[in-house]
Amino acid sequence: MATFTVHLPNARPGQPTPPEKITFVRDGFSWGAFLFGPFWLVWRRAWLAALLWTTALVAIAFAAVKLGLSLVALIVVALTLAVALGFEGPLLVGWTLAHKGCPETDIVIGETIDEAELVFFRRWPASQTTGRHEDRPAAEAPTA
Numbered sequence: 001m002a003t004f005t006v007h008l009p010n011a012r013p014g015q016p017t018p019p020e021k022i023t024f025v026r027d028g029f030s031w032g033a034f035l036f037g038p039f040w041l042v043w044r045r046a047w048l049a050a051l052l053w054t055t056a057l058v059a060i061a062f063a064a065v066k067l068g069l070s071l072v073a074l075i076v077v078a079l080t081l082a083v084a085l086g087f088e089g090p091l092l093v094g095w096t097l098a099h100k101g102c103p104e105t106d107i108v109i110g111e112t113i114d115e116a117e118l119v120f121f122r123r124w125p126a127s128q129t130t131g132r133h134e135d136r137p138a139a140e141a142p143t144a
Helices: 031-036 038-043 047-066 071-099 113-123
Strands: 002-007 023-026 104-110
Touching: 002 071, 002 113, 023 071, 023 113, 031 038, 031 071, 038 047, 038 071, 047 071, 071 104, 104 113
Parallel strands: none
Antiparallel strands: 002 023, 002 104
């Protein structure tokens, strides 16, 4: 089972949150972040995190070269940083969403993101996402 954090945009009181604005971020190790590093952060629109991570990579590589580390040591440092981003990448994406006005509001568990979305929307009050004040699905809503 995977854990997903749910990020909702800060809505004004009395204003519903459109379901398409809700973001789910898979928690845990990210192979994409491990393999593609800052490019993965850019793909996830975590611009500041990508810039800071790239700056840190360049600074560490520059320091390693100035210290005269061997090629093997440079590879170990690069792999260590890639593993660190693999573990911390989803947290950086969540941090970015929070700073863009979409704080983490819930945590759901599911095998896939589709299952996690299903779990979330089944327990989320309909009035929070559609503006209706009933707890009925949209198909049962009366038509005018």
